[in-house]
Amino acid sequence: MNYQTFQPHPDLSALVKFYWTLEVPFDPNNQKQKIIPDGCIEMTFNLEDKIKRYVSEKDYIIHPNSMVMGQRTKSYFIEPLGNVNSFAICFYPYGFANFICTPLENLVDVETPIESLFGEIPAKELEQKMLQAANTQERIEIIETFLLNKLNLNKTIENLVKTTVDTLLATNGSTSINQILKNDLSKRRQLERNFKKQIGISPKQLGKVLRLQTALKMLLNDKESLTNIAYESEYFDQAHFIKDFKEFIGTTPKEFIGNENMALSTLFYK
Secondary structure (H helix, E strand, C coil): CEEEEECCCHHHCCCEEEEEEEEECCCCCCCCEEECCCCCEEEEEECCCCEEEECCCCCEEECCCEEEECCCCCCEEEEECCCEEEEEEEECCCCHHHCCCCCHHHHCCCEEECHHHHCHHHHHHHHHHHHHCCCHHHHHHHHHHHHHHHHCCCCCCCHHHHHHHHHHHHCCCCCCHHHHCCCCHHHHHHHHHHHHHHCCCCHHHHHHHHHHHHHHHHHHHCCCCHHHHHHHCCCCCHHHHHHHHHHHHCCCHHHHCCCHHHHHHHHHHC
16 A cells, blocks of 8 residues: 655645545455544545445445545445545545535535536546646646635635634544533534534534544554553543444454554554
8 A cells, every 4th residue: 555645735734634645556355444534524536446435234335536525423444446546635624614615514424526516517627637637746736726716716614613623623632612612602502503514523523533533543653551542532531432432433442453454544544
């Protein structure tokens, strides 16, 4: 697997976290891979063979070649049908809402073809340019031109939503929503409504995902004990950490390490 990341233009750096590419030669012995929620929305271009996502143990759907994957509330398995050559834009939680008018709660846990969001003709033109580009740098230039043009046509994120996301990102999801709102419960309903529209999920869900991401990176990189990881990630205790881990990933932390089905996620987060 060849996975690389690239930084966006400064004019987009507040909205786009990074670009990534993934190349995986086809091998009939490759295992299906589990994708884990990360709190981000991604626009992906599949430049070679098809990829399928499992919706049950045996049933699956085929990914669109060009799509947006909204916020994820659960893990899922994918499996390539041939060579993988993908280019993707990883948006910060409030990033993608600046480019479309569709409520982001409509995109949760589904793959949405880009023509459904940007129109058939602009989407097809963009897809062809990305396919015909000579290299990654050219693809970055193409997508940044597209995004900057779209950014000028849409309104920006509601301030309370942005403040909440910024706080959750800065504290790795460990700050409670009541603390962020300074116990002003009159703002809670407004925040929940706008958050789902502009982020896709609730503030509490995003906080849980971000805190899990912190613990997962520690698990992969630091080799600390589960007790220390739980403590440093500000879980109530180890049992609370394991419960959240199983909820989002479907395995215990110990089962995750060295699991062939987790190789891609390990590559992403290590």
